[in-house]
Amino acid sequence: KKDVVLGYVREVASLGVAEITLCDTVGLGNPRQVADMVSSCQVAFPSISFGCHFHNTRGLGIANTLAAYENGIRCFDAALGGLGGCPFAPGASGNVATEEVAFMFTEMGIDIGVDVARLLETARFLREIAPSAPMASALMEAGLPQPLGPISISEKTP
Helix, strand or coil, X not given: CHHXXXXXXXXXXXXXXXXXXXXXXXXXXXXXXXXXXXXHHHHHCCCCEEXXXXXXCCCCHHHHHHXXXXXXXXXXXXXXXXCCCCCCCCCCCCECEHHHHHHHXXXXXXXXXXXXXXXXXXXXXXXXXXXXXXXXXXXXXXXXXXXXXXXXXXXXXX
């Protein structure tokens, strides 16, 4: 598989393209494969700027996003509410949800310049205006964590 992808990247790079997005449109990849593919592409084509596009078909979209980030990728495709799919790949469900990607990075202390609460609000609005569109966002369902306030521990002797 890797040789096939590297061959395609080589062909596209030969056209003078400076940016290439590596995609897992059917959601078959796992974090180890993503790390290997990303690093192989970066080593073979150091002058190309790579991005990634993941689907969450089998629940690994966010994990794959993190694996790509940990291997130097800084540009990601995502869709509010996890909207999307692929008309050419039956069974390929939605993209990774933008609000989940933003939440993950923000919770990790990575400033991405996005207000996650407002992004989540926008995703929920999208669900309201397009109720029949399939959406898959755990964050949209659960919401942002709410602090419970300070916790005090009393030292009572049993």
